[in-house]
Amino acid sequence: MTVARFWRRIPQRYNLIGTKCETCGHVFFPPRAFCPHCRRGGDLHEIQFSGKGKVLTFSIVHSASDQYAEQKPYVLAIIELEEGARMTTHIVCEPDEVYIGMPVKSVFRVLDAEGADGVIHYGTKFVPDE
Amino acid sequence: MVGIITYGAYIPRYRIKVEEIARVWGANAAEISGGLGVFEKAVPDYDENTATFAVEAARAALARRSVDVSEIRAVYVGSESHPYAVKPTAVTVGEAIGATPVMTAADYEFACKAGTAAIQTSMGLVASGMMKYAVAVGADTAQGAPGDALEYTAAAGGAAYVIGNDDPIAEINETCSFTSDTPDFWRREGEDYPRHGGRFSGEPGYFKHVESAAKMMMERRGTRPSDYDYAVFHQPNAKFPQKAAKSLGFTAEQIKPGLLVPRLGNTYSGAVPLGLAAVLDIAKPGDRIFVTSYGSGAGSDSFDITVTEAILDKIDRSRAPSVESMLNKKKYLDYAVYARHKGKIKV
Structure with a gap:
């Protein structure tokens, strides 16, 4: 990811800033500039998600790309935030801890880094919400 | 305040x-x-x-x-x-x-x-x-x-x-510091790990700075160790803060709630802030907290703190x-x- 592309995504990655269509009530993460339901009738505003949600489905990744190799095996999941939007995210827990329906909450972590001398990408992951 | x-x-x-x-x-x-x-x-x-x-x-x-x-x-x-x-x-x-x-x-x-x-x-x-x-x-x-x-x-x-x-x-009634150029611990640019002066770290480093800053604070406030409910000292290990506390006149009971190092290790810049957080977790209005940090190189910052009613509501x-x-x-x-x-x- 280029430095400029990461920089543009800081608000959504650090603070879970998405969008909500005031016409139909749908919420989106990552943020959309256009409501796919209301089309031209859409009225999108930024919202900050609470960071609480639950696991809809998950996968245990044993064969990881280079930047995540040291973290394997790790849990990759689709979660549903309590406001309604769905997102793909890491769940920081042991692979045998995760289950469908598990409540999760957001934490601030390193997502990856561009090698030892490049930019560090911070953002949101999720942990079990006990 | x-x-x-x-x-x-x-x-x-x-x-x-x-x-x-x-x-x-x-x-x-x-x-x-x-x-x-x-x-x-x-x-x-x-x-x-x-x-x-x-x-x-x-x-x-x-x-x-x-x-x-x-x-x-x-x-x-x-x-x-x-x-x-x-x-x-x-x-x-x-x-x-x-x-x-x-x-x-x-x-x-x-x-x-x-x-x-x-x-x-x-x-x-x-x-x-x-x-x-x-x-x-x-x-x-x-x-x-x-x-x-x-x-x-x-x-x-x-x-x-x-x-x-x-x-x-919690009101911070006063802060004061004691600082000098003492090479007891250092890391040069580009090096992965720090080096230290071994036993030299204790006497001219930790004890001199912690005790000087702590005494200066009590002199300024006109207080004695018994005036405080809790004391938090920098904790590179458990021995140093216990020894410094004892020589200053603080009891083992006063330092225990903020002495996390036996179960946590030394979190360096996080050590005194975490020790104080552990005390604030249990503190009541009116409690007085004595805090003295230490950083190699070297210096100590001392704080005199009084917990207020606001901690309850x-x-x-x-x-x-x-x-x-x-x-x-x-x-x-x-x-x-x-x-x-x-x-x-x-x-």
């Missing part, structure tokens, strides 16, 4: 036992644990560093009390393990708590006392009327070379303080995890996995 508006702490969930490190290096675990008074230390997860600790601690502070983040006009992060050599950790914290862009920010480095230096700067900015709130963080992922004495204690964690004038949960301490609960939530690693966590294995 200027004081602590709210506070938050963060300790990662992994631990390694001193006896496991000793096993790898062929050292006598009982002798090391007995000598240092440290039994296990906190280890960061693969995706954690000083910046993530600082953000989690600052967010915990803001979860406990509703603070208008647009009034936070300064963020200072003290650490000796900032993730970048050039690029501030404090801007990441500012962005992650929503305080940017109308704020100033900088990183501090003063071995183990950079966090208390950040608190002092924040006090000055608030007391002078330049701003309503400032955030001071002390956090570290401390480094010790494999097999070095530091490896038994170098730990990870941090705490954050929102400093302000407005109904503080202006913050909800249960909205963020207590230091005790984070100390108890742990998963042990063996040395090999610990070495992977700390990036000690280069591939």
Whole structure:
């Protein structure tokens, strides 16, 4: 990811800033500039998600790309935030801890880094919400 | 009066036992644990560093009390393990708590006392009327070379303080410092691990600075050790703060709640901020807290703090995890996995 592309995504990655269509009530993460339901009738505003949600489905990744190799095996999941939007995210827990329906909450972590001398990408992951 | 508006702490969930490190290096675990008074230390997860600790601690502070983040006009992060050599950790914290862009920010480095230096700067900015709130963080992922004495204690964690004038949960009655150029511990640019003066660290380093700053504080306030309910000293191991406390006249009961090092290790810039957070977790209105940090190089910052009624009704301490609960939530690693966590294995 280029430095400029990461920089543009800081608000959504650090603070879970998405969008909500005031016409139909749908919420989106990552943020959309256009409501796919209301089309031209859409009225999108930024919202900050609470960071609480639950696991809809998950996968245990044993064969990881280079930047995540040291973290394997790790849990990759689709979660549903309590406001309604769905997102793909890491769940920081042991692979045998995760289950469908598990409540999760957001934490601030390193997502990856561009090698030892490049930019560090911070953002949101999720942990079990006990 | 200027004081602590709210506070938050963060300790990662992994631990390694001193006896496991000793096993790898062929050292006598009982002798090391007995000598240092440290039994296990906190280890960061693969995706954690000083910046993530600082953000989690600052967010915990803001979860406990509703603070208008647009009034936070300064963020200072003290650490000796900032993730970048050039690029501030404090801007990441500012962005992650929503305080940017109308704020100033900088990183501090003063071995183990950079966090208390950040608190002092924040006090000055608030007391002078330049701003309503400032955030001071002390956090570290401390480094010790494999097999070095530091490896038994170098730990990870941090705490954050929102400093302000407005109904503080604890008033900071006074702060003073004692500083000199003493080469007891250092790390040169580009080196992975620090070096230290071994036994030299104690006498002209830790004890001289801690005791001088502490005595200066009690002289200025006209107080004696018995006037305080709690005392928190910098804790590179359990022996140093216990010895300093005893020679100053503090009792074992006064220092126990803030003495986390036996179960946490030395979190460097996070050590005194975390010790104070553990005391604030249990403090009642009227409690008086004596705090003295120490940073090699060398200097000590002393604080005289009085807890106010606001700790009961202006913050909800249960909205963020207590230091005790984070100390108890742990998963042990063996040395090999610990070495992977700390990036000690280069591939």
